[in-house]
Amino acid sequence: MVRAGTVGTHLPASGLDIFGDLRKMNKRQLYYQVLNFAMIVSSALMIWKGLIVLTGSESPIVVVLSGSMEPAFHRGDLLFLTNFREDPIRAGEIVVFKVEGRDIPIVHRVIKVHEKDNGDIKFLTKGDNNEVDDRGLYKEGQNWLEKKDVVGRARGFLPYVGMVTIIMNDYPKFKYALLAVMGAYVLLKRES
Amino acid sequence: MAGGGSSVEQPRPLPCSSLIGGAGPRAARLPCPRGPARPVGVSPEAGARALAHVGGPERRRGRGGARSRNARGAGGAGRREPVRGRSGSPGCVRSRALGETGAMNTVLSRANSLFAFSLSVMAALTFGCFITTAFKDRSVPVRLHVSRIMLKNVEDFTGPRERSDLGFITFDITADLENIFDWNVKQLFLYLSAEYSTKNNALNQVVLWDKIVLRGDNPKLLLKDMKTKYFFFDDGNGLKGNRNVTLTLSWNVVPNAGILPLVTGSGHVSVPFPDTYEITKSY
Numbered sequence: 001m002v003r004a005g006t007v008g009t010h011l012p013a014s015g016l017d018i019f020g021d022l023r024k025m026n027k028r029q030l031y032y033q034v035l036n037f038a039m040i041v042s043s044a045l046m047i048w049k050g051l052i053v054l055t056g057s058e059s060p061i062v063v064v065l066s067g068s069m070e071p072a073f074h075r076g077d078l079l080f081l082t083n084f085r086e087d088p089i090r091a092g093e094i095v096v097f098k099v100e101g102r103d104i105p106i107v108h109r110v111i112k113v114h115e116k117d118n119g120d121i122k123f124l125t126k127g128d129n130n131e132v133d134d135r136g137l138y139k140e141g142q143n144w145l146e147k148k149d150v151v152g153r154a155r156g157f158l159p160y161v162g163m164v165t166i167i168m169n170d171y172p173k174f175k176y177a178l179l180a181v182m183g184a185y186v187l188l189k190r191e192s
Numbered sequence: 193m194a195g196g197g198s199s200v201e202q203p204r205p206l207p208c209s210s211l212i213g214g215a216g217p218r219a220a221r222l223p224c225p226r227g228p229a230r231p232v233g234v235s236p237e238a239g240a241r242a243l244a245h246v247g248g249p250e251r252r253r254g255r256g257g258a259r260s261r262n263a264r265g266a267g268g269a270g271r272r273e274p275v276r277g278r279s280g281s282p283g284c285v286r287s288r289a290l291g292e293t294g295a296m297n298t299v300l301s302r303a304n305s306l307f308a309f310s311l312s313v314m315a316a317l318t319f320g321c322f323i324t325t326a327f328k329d330r331s332v333p334v335r336l337h338v339s340r341i342m343l344k345n346v347e348d349f350t351g352p353r354e355r356s357d358l359g360f361i362t363f364d365i366t367a368d369l370e371n372i373f374d375w376n377v378k379q380l381f382l383y384l385s386a387e388y389s390t391k392n393n394a395l396n397q398v399v400l401w402d403k404i405v406l407r408g409d410n411p412k413l414l415l416k417d418m419k420t421k422y423f424f425f426d427d428g429n430g431l432k433g434n435r436n437v438t439l440t441l442s443w444n445v446v447p448n449a450g451i452l453p454l455v456t457g458s459g460h461v462s463v464p465f466p467d468t469y470e471i472t473k474s475y
Contacts (some may be wrong), residue, residue: 071379071406072446091385091397092442092454109381109444111399114427116392122427124351128381128404135351143351158318158449 037186057083057152062096062105063162068127069094069107076163079107081152089113089121089147094154097125100139105151108134114144121147322450325376334441334457335366336384339417343432345469348425357431359424359465360475361386361400362417365441367457369411372445380405381444382413384420388437390430400424400439419475433467 051060060081064073073079081096089095089110096107111133112124122144126133135143168175340362348356369380383402389395400420405411424431431437440460445453 071404072381072444090454091387091399092381092383092444094444094452111383111422113395113397114393115395117394128402133350154452156450157447157452 033187037183040186055080055082055152056085057081059096059105059151062107062151063165064107065104065166068129069109070129072128073107073157074159076160076166078158078162079154080156080158082155083150083152087153088115089123089150089153095125096151096154097145097149098151099137099149100142106134106137107154318449321376321448325374325447326451328374330372330443330445330453330455331458332367332369332371334459335364336439336441336459336461337364338362338439338461338463339364341463341465342470342473342475343466343468344471345429345432350423350425352427355429357426357429359386359426359431359437361420361424361439361463363401363420363439364417365413365415367413367441367459369405369413369443372443373407373411376447376450377445378407378448379446381446382441383443384439384441386424386437386439388430388434390426390428390434392428392430396426396430398422398424398426431465432469434465436462437465438462 052058054060062079062081064075064077064079067075079094079096091110091113093110094107095110096105098105106125106127108125108127108130110123111126113121114123115121123146124133124135124144138145168178338361340360342360344358344360345355346358347353348358363384365384372380381402381404383399385397385399387395387397400422401418402421405413438460439462440456442454442456445455
């Protein structure tokens with residue numbers, strides 16, 4: 001059962017005393033706090049980079065931004081991608097690809113594949129919710145996509161979770177505020 | 193919520209050096225605060241952390257990752273346990289959470305713990321959904337039949353403006369998809385694809401028709417004399433006289449949460465294409 005904290009007698013009666021802990025630390029503990037913070041940041045970075053290596057994709061987790069794959073994927077859903085070289089591209093697969101000139105990757109389904117003997121593949125994609133194929137989205141004069149345009153293949157799916165990223169993108173102040181609060185908390189909180 | 197083991201009623205004069213395995217050298221250096229043990233509130237940082245898992249290539253601060261900061265158990269998308277009191281270390285229960293400074297009123301800390309708990313439960317349920325259906329076989333038998341085939345050779349107006357073979361097919365599909373749907377299937381994306389090989393390309397796959405079957409829709413497919421939804425253009429002139437064009441019905445299982453498998457129905461039909469182009473008739 002969770003109970004709210006009770007007030008100790010040695011604490012100030014007003015205000016959020018977040019610097020109270022900080023004041024009580026000596027230099028060594030302060031140093032430790034900073035190291036702690038650095039550990040968290042580098043762990044997060046390590047996990048992300050590790051995922052990139054593990055999946056072979058430059059962006060192993062993506063958030064769906066548009067509704068062109070409804071009703072399968074809605075805006076705010078999370079997709080887990082892999083991009084192993086041995087996996088061939090086949091019709092029906094959901095691929096995330098980047099078109100030259102656009103920096104936002106697109107997640108659509110492969111509807112045509114033509115593969116040569118030597119392994120050269122060209123394929124065409126279309127969003128489930130679109131009426132026509134993606135040739136209008138490709139570069140001018142480009143009719144097919146190639147393996148090098150692929151960021152990854154969608155292998156796993158998690159609903160709604162990516163909404164946080166969308167909110168943080170649409171309201172960057174929220175993102176900075178959140179990072180500032182969390183950073184401050186980790187830096188200033190002492191583990192007793 | 194099940195109590196974390198750290199809400200202690202009476203003071204325990206426990207020398208912190210006798211900790212077993214807990215916080216380690218850090219706790220040995222810091223003296224345990226004297227006085228009655230305080231009931232431990234939930235650290236709101238866990239709640240803030242729970243908010244901060246971002247799905248994109250954002251730098252994810254504060255997600256703790258593999259490092260188990262012994263008190264900050266919950267929060268972060270990967271680790272969902274009911275939030276324990278701040279000191280996960282046995283013995284030294286007299287720690288102070290931010291909620292205990294008195295600046296945080298009880299409504300806020302309760303809302304925080306409620307939020308953290310519901311997030312944990314939802315994550316556990318989602319994981320349960322995923323793991324109970326991850327290894328299921330989603331294949332069912334399918335009966336396909338092709339009743340009419342016609343071949344033309346026209347300029348490919350959908351893309352490259354070369355003269356390519358354009359095929360027309362009328363087909364029937366019979367399948368019962370009922371056994372595929374379970375608690376973790378949101379929809380099935382069915383697609384009929386033609387696979388063949390030509391002189392130019394070792395492997396060609398063209399999706400001719402697709403259909404979305406949502407959970408709750410009629411899962412029994414009994415389609416007769418269907419025309420293709422999409423134009424069956426070849427990349428070149430490889431359909432003419434092609435003896436072996438195989439049609440299969442496959443589906444992409446879209447779960448509520450979990451793996452997105454591509455499953456091929458067991459049952460396919462191979463058809464030969466005519467040797468001549470149809471010039472006069474239209475389909």
